[in-house]
Amino acid sequence: MKKLDLARALLPDPEVLFLDEPLEGLDPGSARKVKDLLLEMKENGKTVFLTTHNMYVADELCDRVAFIVEGKIALVDSPGELKVKMGKRLVRVEYVAGNDVKIAKFPLENLGRNEEFLNIIKNYEVKRINTEEPTLEEIFLKVTGRRLV
Incomplete structure (x- = not known):
């Protein structure tokens, strides 16, 4: 325009x-x-x-x-409701294991009972934790099965 x-x-x-x-x-x-x-x-x-x-x-x-x-x-x-209903919200954890920085992702649902997540939080140096939600583009692809042009 x-x-x-x-x-x-x-x-x-x-x-x-x-x-x-x-x-x-x-x-x-x-x-x-x-x-x-x-x-x-x-x-x-x-x-x-x-x-x-x-x-x-x-x-x-x-x-x-x-x-x-x-x-x-x-x-x-x-947009917010589409992300909640159609997408999978994740928690992304960046942590130090030995000399390496590792990244792990976990579903937000039942996070407090996720043994792998709890192990990382308790036993490793956590650098960063943040949530990830799907984008509208990812939801569009899921709904339509095709890419935007």
């Missing part, structure tokens, strides 16, 4: 705005400004529908996303 087209669409201060790939072709600075503008519109109660192949944009800007497969809506939910 060109900046001029976006400016023209915003002139009448619409309550509902439809945008097709609003960040495509923009430099990073301009893309950030457009994202901020869209988030501000959302905060002001405006409704913005956007189509995008960029799942990071959808995750950052959208309250709800819909995956369309062969012309039909296959799935609709918030």
Whole structure:
């Protein structure tokens, strides 16, 4: 979407705005400004529908996303709920074993009863622990069975 087209669409201060790939072709600075503008519109109660192949944009800007497969809506939910329902949340542990830094991943469910996880926490120097959740792109691939183009 060109900046001029976006400016023209915003002139009448619409309550509902439809945008097709609003960040495509923009430099990073301009893309950030457009994202901020869209988030501000959302905060002001405006409704913005956007189509995008960029799942990071959808995750950052959208309250709800819909995956369309062969012309039909296959799935609709918030990005957060899709990640919880469709993905596997993991705990990633980086620890020192001898002279090596090792990485282990564990399902978040029943983590406190996972013997391997507990062994690492008790017996090794832990450098870092963080959670990993699936991306919208991974969920899209799971739902549709195909890659984004």
